[in-house]
Amino acid sequence: MLYLRYSPGIMVLSDKSYRKIIPLAGGKGGVGKSILTVNLGLYLGRLGKRVILVDLDMGASNLHTCLGLKNTRPGLGNYLANKNLALQDVMYRTDYPNLFFIPGDVLAPGMADIVYNQKRNIVSQLLKLEADYIIMDLGAGSHFNIIDFFLISNSGLLIVAPQVTSLLNAFSFLKNLNFRFLQRALTGKPSVETYIRDVLRETRPNIHFRMNKILHDIEKLDKSEAKKAREYLKNLKPSLIVNMATAPEDLKLIENLRYLVKDSLNIDLSCLGMVCADNEVDKAMKKLMPLAVQSPDSIAAKQIERIAEKIFQSHNFPDLPLDLSLYKDSFELASIEAENDWAGMREAAANADPESRGGDTADMQAIIAAQQQKIQELQQTVRMLTLGAPKMDTE
Numbered sequence: 001m002l003y004l005r006y007s008p009g010i011m012v013l014s015d016k017s018y019r020k021i022i023p024l025a026g027g028k029g030g031v032g033k034s035i036l037t038v039n040l041g042l043y044l045g046r047l048g049k050r051v052i053l054v055d056l057d058m059g060a061s062n063l064h065t066c067l068g069l070k071n072t073r074p075g076l077g078n079y080l081a082n083k084n085l086a087l088q089d090v091m092y093r094t095d096y097p098n099l100f101f102i103p104g105d106v107l108a109p110g111m112a113d114i115v116y117n118q119k120r121n122i123v124s125q126l127l128k129l130e131a132d133y134i135i136m137d138l139g140a141g142s143h144f145n146i147i148d149f150f151l152i153s154n155s156g157l158l159i160v161a162p163q164v165t166s167l168l169n170a171f172s173f174l175k176n177l178n179f180r181f182l183q184r185a186l187t188g189k190p191s192v193e194t195y196i197r198d199v200l201r202e203t204r205p206n207i208h209f210r211m212n213k214i215l216h217d218i219e220k221l222d223k224s225e226a227k228k229a230r231e232y233l234k235n236l237k238p239s240l241i242v243n244m245a246t247a248p249e250d251l252k253l254i255e256n257l258r259y260l261v262k263d264s265l266n267i268d269l270s271c272l273g274m275v276c277a278d279n280e281v282d283k284a285m286k287k288l289m290p291l292a293v294q295s296p297d298s299i300a301a302k303q304i305e306r307i308a309e310k311i312f313q314s315h316n317f318p319d320l321p322l323d324l325s326l327y328k329d330s331f332e333l334a335s336i337e338a339e340n341d342w343a344g345m346r347e348a349a350a351n352a353d354p355e356s357r358g359g360d361t362a363d364m365q366a367i368i369a370a371q372q373q374k375i376q377e378l379q380q381t382v383r384m385l386t387l388g389a390p391k392m393d394t395e
């Protein structure tokens with residue numbers, strides 16, 4: 001077993017550390033990264049863990065809004081602009097138990113243009129903070145700035161919505177993640193470095209890369225670098241959270257992403273759970289209150305709480321302590337949970353005021369129709385992603 005130690009831009013392994021860095025990304029905007037960052041942090045704080053939330057959504061910081069705070073406090077932007085500030089100076093205790101917050105760059109913009117040394121500085125200072133969990137909201141996109149922060153941990157969470165665009169963006173994110181990781185991890189052998197740089201520069205359309213082919217090529221150049229790459233990649237274990245789900249079947253759409261990612265990128269995704277599309281989320285947002293505080297009994301809040309508990313119970317996160325005698329993997333567990341959640345919702349709807357049932361039926365029909373549409377769209381997406389692939393693959 002190869003242990004990865006912190007090396008700027010590569011990785012921090014949480015195995016031996018009590019502290020867990022959990023970056024949240026999603027590729028796509030508006031999929032719920034900030035809502036999940038805040039509410040996961042809140043639940044972990046309630047479970048007695050010391051949690052620091054960090055707004056790393058460079059250029060579009062708004063985590064304070066999800067926490068119900070005004071943007072009056074200096075944050076990371078000020079920290080970067082002012083050499084006399086320490087990171088602790090821009091960390092604040094929130095009103096919620098064990099929950100601390102480092103704002104982004106609303107008061108001192110400029111983090112969108114952050115340079116490598118600044119990223120390195122933030123990471124090394126973050127690592128010095130005392131915390132059980134450091135949860136980082138990374139914002140949308142697959143830019144290397146975002147990827148580099150995602151890569152400081154092997155416990156990254158990728159938030160996806162059951163929509164074609166979200167799946168496409170998640171796939172691009174993971175592809176960039178893989179390549180950047182290799183680029184950062186495999187330094188020292190010029191032939192391998194040049195090969196990876198050339199792969200990254202490849203812009204011809206319809207070239208579909210497969211990690212197996214890339215590893216095979218690296219092996220031809222340098223066996224030990226290829227071995228190192230394979231071991232590193234095994235440690236890259238992003239987990240998915242499916243947000244804004246409208247039915248348990250949404251997970252089937254996401255499983256297509258899982259198989260595609262395994263097949264072409266050699267990444268084993270796991271699934272921490274599903275969170276349904278719930279009006280209570282928006283209501284809480286409008287009241288500038290975290291969902292877990294404003295609407296703790298809502299279905300979305302319960303589902304986020306369950307995800308927080310999985311993180312809490314995992315002593316070796318992102319590896320989950322799954323009872324494999326009951327289900328085969330994290331996706332099957334998420335599917336069972338979702339079936340139960342939706343059955344509960346249907347039962348609650350059936351027990352509700354009879355006059356409202358007509359509305360429920362209409363809602364249900366609309367959900368089913370939307371679902372069928374989504375399945376068709378996804379089949380189309382999978383065709384798009386695999387089209388033209390992979391003449392390069394020799395394995």
Ligand SMILES: Nc1ncnc2c1ncn2[C@@H]1O[C@H](COP(=O)(O)OP(=O)(O)OP(=O)(O)O)[C@@H](O)[C@H]1O
Nearest residue numbers: 029030031032033034035140244276277278281282
């Ligand atoms: N489970 C949900 N059910 C209903 N609405 C949701 C849910 N999750 C998020 N939303 C809504 O979606 C919107 C976007 O959420 P959020 O700001 O957390 O996304 P984001 O991924 O952080 O976006 P950005 O990329 O712009 O930072 C918000 O208005 C929020 O209320």
Ligand SMILES: [Mg+2]
Nearest residue numbers: 033034057139
């Ligand atoms: Mg956000």
